[in-house]
Amino acid sequence: MESIKDRFIRIRKYSEALVKPIITEDFSVQPVAFVSPPKWHLAHITWFWEQFVLLVYKNGYKVYNDDFSYLFNSYYNNIGKRVFRPNRGLMTRPSVAEVFAYRAYVDEQMNELLSQPVSHEALQIIEIGINHEEQHQELLAYDIKFILGHQPTFPVYADRFTLKPITAPQKFIPVSEGIYEIGSDGKSFCFDNELGKHKVYINEFEIAANPVSNGEYLEFINAGGYSNFNYWHDDGWHWVNNNKITAPLYWHLIEGKWHEYDLHGLQELNLNEPVKHISFYEAFAFAEWKGMRLPTEFEWEVASAHFQWGQLWEWTNSAYLPYPGFNKAPGALGEYNGKFMVNTMVMRGASVVTPLNHSRNTYRNFFHPDMRWMYGGIRLVK
Amino acid sequence: MESIKDRFIRIRKYSEALVKPIITEDFSVQPVAFVSPPKWHLAHITWFWEQFVLLVYKNGYKVYNDDFSYLFNSYYNNIGKRVFRPNRGLMTRPSVAEVFAYRAYVDEQMNELLSQPVSHEALQIIEIGINHEEQHQELLAYDIKFILGHQPTFPVYADRFTLKPITAPQKFIPVSEGIYEIGSDGKSFCFDNELGKHKVYINEFEIAANPVSNGEYLEFINAGGYSNFNYWHDDGWHWVNNNKITAPLYWHLIEGKWHEYDLHGLQELNLNEPVKHISFYEAFAFAEWKGMRLPTEFEWEVASAHFQWGQLWEWTNSAYLPYPGFNKAPGALGEYNGKFMVNTMVMRGASVVTPLNHSRNTYRNFFHPDMRWMYGGIRLVK
Amino acid sequence: MESIKDRFIRIRKYSEALVKPIITEDFSVQPVAFVSPPKWHLAHITWFWEQFVLLVYKNGYKVYNDDFSYLFNSYYNNIGKRVFRPNRGLMTRPSVAEVFAYRAYVDEQMNELLSQPVSHEALQIIEIGINHEEQHQELLAYDIKFILGHQPTFPVYADRFTLKPITAPQKFIPVSEGIYEIGSDGKSFCFDNELGKHKVYINEFEIAANPVSNGEYLEFINAGGYSNFNYWHDDGWHWVNNNKITAPLYWHLIEGKWHEYDLHGLQELNLNEPVKHISFYEAFAFAEWKGMRLPTEFEWEVASAHFQWGQLWEWTNSAYLPYPGFNKAPGALGEYNGKFMVNTMVMRGASVVTPLNHSRNTYRNFFHPDMRWMYGGIRLVK
């Protein structure tokens, strides 16, 4: 089995591999408040190691730069001041080179720490740190795509992270009524929001074996789906109109033909690929138009053994709420999940940009219902 | 038993009784987007009868004024254009007198209709109409309070709608684990969102017999509850800071003493009354501070037989989502509930301004988590 | 000659005559921040008499209601707190009736005061008070028009305040180069901003005898004037696009025909009337399109003896700035004019809603360049 040290090194290298294809100029911008500059991600996940592992578990650890705690804290209000989120894109300093130097320093220190036996408590935080860095790797992919996808010249990132087209015809898998157990038993790593394995009573339902394709979504568009309020939530309808939404993010109608910007460049729309980069509002409206609905997160978890998943996060019609017995961790790490349990909807599954081994069927991802820059799609229930 | 005609007349009269204490000037203003002018309510509920009952079921019915359909539609997008909500407060015309004339005309026509036997289908719509008017009666009370409560002179409405102080000491009622049936069986009137009686698995819990009092809430304030982000949702923390919230709505600190504006005027804060006019964010933060939590709507419904309720709507930690098998009604009435099932939280119970007989323990009220102008309070679970 | 007492009574009565045609509901709304509720005007101008005359010059004067000083102060920061301007429309109390009672009380007290000889100093303040009330009478007309003109039903105010059509053909009046004297010598009443009669050197120019007509303005619209940035200031172009401006305020294209809402109702556009309710931005763009320009306020003053004016205020291309030697009065009255001398443009002349005897050719009116609800038009220079 991979040692914790080897695993740490592998994860850290992967973060840097992810930014190889971009240029220095791409590292510091923040086109919208919810997108963070890639430089910020690289530094923030490094700061996390420094703050929660090295400062606590490594004797005599010397902080790399006192300012960085202020600059690269994200939302941990418990750890002093932080740079207000929409202002991250103003930070041209420290330079990309200096952030890499910071990473190297912290990696070396971690290396030293991990060359010795570490306590169980430390191992638990390191496990969280690894999962935290993997989460930011996924966000890095979203944010890089957003930054490149908003250049007037649509630069190519790399020929990676492509989705497999849907080849099998759609079919619906029946699941029978009854009591099911939901959540993680905590034997392998999971976040606090998955804990509290508990019973849920579920009525019978049928769930689609395939996600919705670009072709099917295009039918919704062509049927006037974006201009018929009957399919939309009230908040969704305001969102569509205030933002003049007419298609998924990254779709462009060029001389009468739909194109999609993807990390491998601007291409003609592939009708057989799963539709992606849609908001919860759009997923819901599509389902309404189709006369079906989205699964709850419980239905999804129960049925997940019966279909393929992992190309795209899948919107559920479940609000992100605590499981019975949910308890926040004390201190800064307790801010991780619980405080987002309002106004957000659960996504289940994983996506092509999810790091390897960072997925499981109890994983509860969550976003505000208007977010689209993540790799998210639709699976229907009837 | 009260005939449908007598019931109709009684409900219609009550709407007018509610506005007796206010003056013509109070009828047309809209201080904020979510508050509607009282005149608008009176006309809108009248338009509902015209649109959904008289035009459909009364032969040769002549519309009172063609413009009114446009002016007094609320959110029924299916029925043509409507006045954009934040602009309702600009409508000085028609006058209050003309709105009363409109009411008289429609009442007379309804009277005629109800003096004959009516079809079962019509009766169902009339039942909805009555419940719709009762809902607006409750909103009328909220809106009148908001309008008067924002006058620099704090005028008295009437010596009505006062809350009973809490006299019994707090105790917690245990409920045992198991499968429970939730929702209405539809045998007596309910809204579509209550239908679909279904099984829910609930873990054991204990629920407070009394709501939280002003005195307890004041402790939270004095303990710095509004300035410690650890108690708050992330969205709630932004809400507190962006709006500089430091106390429930209608609380005023005057020369060092807390006062509360109520419909019977500005008074010194009664520490024994249940705390009211708080947002979901505040209810949640209070519970966090207390080391407890809010009930889910299912827990509330199951436990409701064991405590007194009905003075204040009670925040639950359940997002407002469809029950299994939820189906929107076709047409305009289908817009009634389903389209609000995102970004809103469920309140259960009833309040002192809820019309008589308009409450039941399956009733699902819902509001965005930042709303405070309704009569809402807190019941804790541990 | 009219005594000061008679003049006072006449002016006060005229304010009340102006609001005769409107209904109670019209008195309290504030559709946009720059429009004040008619009730507020009636009370504010009354408060002015109380604050600056009665309290100072009438022995033992008893204030009608202490709250009113707070409620009806406008922008006199020196006199304590005031209701923040955009919130005036929330004030349903005091009622219209009470405001009229307040007026009656103050009028009676003024009557008493003016039945005795008054000091020269008091007379000067009374003169300002009369002119102040007359200014608000003009604003009352603007605001009433705005309130009625934004009712979906376009109610008629009265068959008054109509503009005379232009009958004479356009001609241009030459004015020769030289030194001219500008401003008031202060022998008859004027505001502080007109004082400081001073020499200005003016180059020769020719000014139009007639204002621009609706017909001419329509040509500008039909020539695409609103969509060609070349005619517009940069700020004006943003204003046009942000507000989707395509015609003067109160113009409505109904079934292919241009109509104009006026105080006598919605009518088909009269091509021969002077164009009105346009912003400075529009006046400037029109002149650019025409290959001409707007006069400076100095040119206007010098030329005013040679043409008819008084139906509409006329935009000049002069920013509102102090005359040489301009001095603010000490105290609250000093806030009257000087503090608006930035970002505003001068209008000269008078309008059909200007009270009789409230006009002179040295009068400097001023507005932000995007304002349109006043009676303003265009006179060209070449």
Added chain:
Amino acid sequence: MESIKDRFIRIRKYSEALVKPIITEDFSVQPVAFVSPPKWHLAHITWFWEQFVLLVYKNGYKVYNDDFSYLFNSYYNNIGKRVFRPNRGLMTRPSVAEVFAYRAYVDEQMNELLSQPVSHEALQIIEIGINHEEQHQELLAYDIKFILGHQPTFPVYADRFTLKPITAPQKFIPVSEGIYEIGSDGKSFCFDNELGKHKVYINEFEIAANPVSNGEYLEFINAGGYSNFNYWHDDGWHWVNNNKITAPLYWHLIEGKWHEYDLHGLQELNLNEPVKHISFYEAFAFAEWKGMRLPTEFEWEVASAHFQWGQLWEWTNSAYLPYPGFNKAPGALGEYNGKFMVNTMVMRGASVVTPLNHSRNTYRNFFHPDMRWMYGGIRLVK
């Protein structure tokens, strides 16, 4: 005398010298809408040469990259689409390196063009191009300072552009009443807004020999200048309160001591240096507090022979308006000045970051009254 070619090369090199001290990451950000990324400036001034000189006067000129015309147009609406100003900071591509390559290409082409005799007409455009590039050099300095000055770490740019302290005691220079000639006769280069030498009648006044110092401005702050509305324009007072302004831009109160960020780093405030980075609103309020006033632009021009100027642009109390006979150039170059002649105030003089030889006493600079990031100060008149 310097040949046009040598001058062109010198100016172009200076633009690149200006950005030597900054790093790649600094080139692409846009912290606020009115600040442009340095990369954008470098490309835009290059595009100007391509668009207005090479494409017109160089036979067979081949555009470097078709996209650049779209990307680097600034406000010339006449030349096709342009990147909406607040989005310039999203453009990470083209890279800084590519922009330098673009510059090199255009420089080479210009070199070729200028190695031949050029027409008088071309020379005139080249003169404009040089002055245009010089203007952007000044803006580059402002924008670089803004970007660096908003880094939490306050990086040093270089030990340049420092202001000389004021050593001489203040004295006031009298100017006598009479007719003066204002504006440029056009014999040497000037912008269109300076043309139209014309007579102006000026009253006698006295103007300060020295600008206002940091020390004097600090007295204003300590006297409560920012919290007394009597000194402020109405718009200025709103600006102060909405933006919570309490000191000039780049001033920081650190542990009780005032510091100022300057291009040579964060330093303790030098009380003898002229105060800089203040808005028109602040300049005006300071003068009011002092019981004096700002000069008009005419007074400034007439008096400028009698005092030292050129360290800071100086606010005048003149709105930026056309001189008699002002004519916009036809086509895109006509957009240069005229369209900003509303809502802006004139500044006269020059600053330490103004390129050599780019100053003259007829120069009319202009900014909206809330702008502070330029090098601007105060000279008083009494």
